[in-house]
Amino acid sequence: MPSDMQYKDSLRKDKFLNDLIIEAIENGDREKALEYLKKDNERIEKALEE
Numbered sequence: 001m002p003s004d005m006q007y008k009d010s011l012r013k014d015k016f017l018n019d020l021i022i023e024a025i026e027n028g029d030r031e032k033a034l035e036y037l038k039k040d041n042e043r044i045e046k047a048l049e050e
Contacts, residue, residue, distance in 0.1 A: 013043075014040075017036055017039075017040050020036050021033045021036045021037060024036060
């Protein structure tokens with residue numbers, strides 16, 4: 001089970017990525033937002049495999 005520190009670190013990564021996606025969408029950069037989402041999915045899949 002992840003420690004509180006690991007959990008908060010994961011939330012910080014999620015927040016950072018969400019901010020990037022929001023900014024890309026607000027700027028009309030659909031491709032960049034999609035790229036960020038794909039990278040995040042890769043990160044999640046890797047974490048689930050561990």
